Amino acid sequence: MDSASCPTQLKRERRRHTILLAFQSLGVVYGRLCTAPLYVFGSIDPRDIKSENEVYELFSFIFWTITILPLLKYAFIVLKADNDGEGGTFSLYALLCKHAKVGMLPSDKCANEIIDREGESPKKIKAQSRARRAIEGHKSSHYLLLFLALFGSCMIIADGVLTPSISVLSATKGIGRSLSKFSEKIISSEKTREHVEKFASKYLPISSACAILVALFALQHYGTHKIGFMFAPVIIIWLAFIVGLGLYNIVYHHQILWAISPVYLFRFFRSINFTDWKLLGNIVLCIAGSEAMFTDLGHFSKKSIKVTFVFLVYPALVICYAGQAAFISQHLGYSDDIVHLSESIPDRSIHHVFSVLSLFASVVGSQATVTASFSIINQCQALACFPRVKVIHTSEKIHGQVYTPDVNWIMMTISLAVTIGFHDIKPLGYATGFAVIWAILVTTCLMSLVISLYWEKNTLISGCFLIFFGAIEAMYLSSSLMTIPDGAWFVIVLMLIFMAIMISWHYGTVKKYEFDIENKVSVEWLTDLSPGLGVSRVPGIGFIYTDVVSGIPAFFSHFIANLPAFHHVLIFVSFKSLPEPHIPQNQRYLIGRVGPKEYKIYRCVVLYGYRDHVRDIDDFEEHVIGSIGEFIAREEHDHESLISPEGKMMVFGGLHGEGAALIPQTEIVSHLTTSAEIELQASSSLDAPSGSSQGRQRKVRFTLPPDSPRMHSSVRAELQELVDARESGTAYFLGKSHYSVSKGSNIFKRLLITTYILLDKNCREPTVALNIPLAALLEVGTVYTI
Structure with missing residues (x-):
């Protein structure tokens, strides 16, 4: 009945x-x-x-x-x-x-x-x-x-x-x-x-x-x-x-x-x-x-x-x-x-x-x-x-x-x-x-x-x-x-x-994207050449927001050239809109690896439709880290990812709760800037906005699941490193765009670029993620010649 x-x-x-x-x-x-x-x-x-x-x-x-x-x-x-x-x-x-x-x-x-x-x-x-x-x-x-x-x-x-x-x-x-x-x-x-x-x-x-x-x-x-x-x-x-x-x-x-x-x-x-x-x-x-x-x-x-x-x-x-x-x-x-x-x-x-x-x-x-x-x-x-x-x-x-x-x-x-x-x-x-x-x-x-x-x-x-x-x-x-x-x-x-x-x-956005593609550096520059440059690794996680989905963005290579240090775990985050209204939550994050495993560098592409407001969620960082944890656990069973140039990108949906590679636990804490982040910002000559060290009051802490014979010891060790890096603190790297018109451009192109520059200066700032602590935010200036 x-x-x-x-x-x-x-x-x-x-x-x-x-x-x-x-x-x-x-x-x-x-x-x-x-x-x-x-x-x-x-x-x-x-x-x-x-x-x-x-x-x-x-x-x-x-x-x-x-x-x-x-x-x-x-x-x-x-x-x-x-x-x-x-x-x-x-x-x-x-x-x-x-x-x-x-x-x-x-x-x-x-x-x-x-x-x-x-x-x-x-x-x-x-x-x-x-x-x-x-x-x-x-x-x-x-x-x-x-x-x-x-x-x-x-x-x-x-x-x-x-x-x-x-x-x-x-x-x-x-x-x-x-x-x-x-x-x-x-x-x-x-x-x-x-x-x-x-x-x-x-x-x-x-x-x-x-x-x-x-x-x-x-x-x-x-x-x-x-x-x-x-x-x-x-x-x-x-x-x-x-x-x-x-x-x-x-x-x-x-x-x-x-x-x-x-x-x-x-x-x-x-x-x-x-x-x-x-x-x-x-x-x-x-x-x-x-x-x-x-x-x-x-x-x-x-x-x-x-x-x-x-x-x-x-x-x-x-x-x-x-x-x-x-x-x-x-x-x-x-x-x-x-x-x-x-x-x-x-x-x-x-x-x-x-x-x-x-x-x-x-x-x-x-x-x-x-x-x-x-x-x-x-x-x-x-x-x-x-x-x-x-x-x-x-x-x-x-x-x-x-x-x-x-x-x-x-x-x-x-x-x-x-x-x-x-x-x-x-x-x-x-x-x-x-x-x-x-x-x-x-x-x-x-x-x-x-x-x-x-x-x-x-x-x-x-x-x-x-x-x-x-x-x-x-x-x-x-x-x-x-x-x-x-x-x-x-x-x-x-x-x-x-x-x-x-x-x-549209023209300015396309040209800016093309400039980013043309001026990005290869992954080998960061992984193979960085020891020769004297680059040191500091505790914590670094989120690098970029428009490119492969290679290293020009603004971050400029940062490394001036300050040869970056965090123990790096995550390159890109937001990409697709020509459809909504992307399901379980298909929102594409996770891949950049370079060899020992470098602990990952790439996350966040997909969203033109009706989604994925950039407005308060727990964005937790979803990305949870997805990376799932990627690490699943990667050992995917042989194709081992032979891909940057690793095969897999689709994830953020936090998974019980049975996941990382178990989220919500608690109320104050976000304090770590000593490593303070050292990075104090020694940097680049423009970083000032602000209070106090940030979000809500935070998700991650713990590893109980020992299981199904999880390899190397996977568990890498997950533990990810959790430890999260506990050490997080820094956020954003590119600060400065535009100039290339020489030899005709009047029509100059007019388009000038209008784009005017609009870019007077419209709202891009909200890659809300509630980023200002003390942990680093803006790296880049001149775009378009």
């Missing part, structure tokens, strides 16, 4: 969890799509609509665009291309990097050096090589893919800046109209009424929008989970309101239902002119927020996002747009505000209720693009395409829920500047539509490659996907290009700024 009830209970738990995520997704993912009716028709100049049939044609475009792109493309196709539960433009690029040799990042270049990818059948490898030969063999295609990923990311960030402005401003415009109409009833003086109307139409929307924007961005630190619970009820009430409003207008003007027929699309194309074609730049706003369905995937789940859209959001939007189009078609020429959603309200007594509700809904509508921007920037930063910024994981259970305070306040500043600068929905609508269609088109291009290279479908299927969806999006793009002088130019400015930052950071 119990065994039979477990699957049923598990299904109930999953169903309950899906419903909960679906509820939260309404307030985070779909707020943007649900509030788009506020400005789709509202951003159109009523004088550009010539007849009732033209309204029907525009509604037909809205219906088929929502049906084909958000419903068919995203809900049923693109959501399946998740990268271990993560979505977004960079997630698609990461999939291509992981399953095809197209990566241009430093982590991609060294991945083959440290990871042995085995287990693929010859048949699969052959099939993959045929499908990928064209793109993998051309370097230019690799640059193009990286450019597409960065370009799409820039457009999503630009959309995240513009959406709060247009959403909040369109709602506050309704408040201004409500105040104007209210003043007509209670103010008898014509002069006073004119002042009130001027304030309501010009100053109130701007000031109210700015105040709401500040409040919106101030709420972000609470995280997606809490914001979703706060915002979801607002969207549910909003959807109920606009559905009721749409049904009312459809009942009185049911002829609009005929516009669902694609015949109206052909009528639009048959009588096309420049003004009508430009209207498509406004109509594309009906799918603004579709990209968030995929980008915010890491915050929720595929099933919750799909179910919510198919059964709730999609039908509600179709009804709302149909009712609004029906009302506009019957009241053309009545007023200049006839295209605004508030005008279709039949009962003026609830007009004020609508104004307040639309204001709350517009705030919620901005949330989707804001969280999408956080996700994209976190992915770009993890893959070395964005400067270091602080990333806060706001959920313990869902790793994709992140908050970046630095970016949050920058986005708020730009949104306020945009709101004050444009102070009108129309140019903001053009700019937003321009960013939206570019982001969607980039996703289509990358998705077509994923279908071919990752899903390994026929090239014909991939081509049909690209042609079908790409043609529709190219049509809207051609219309949006006409709006560049009217407001879309601002997106180009934002894109150029963000692209300059991303490309400069």
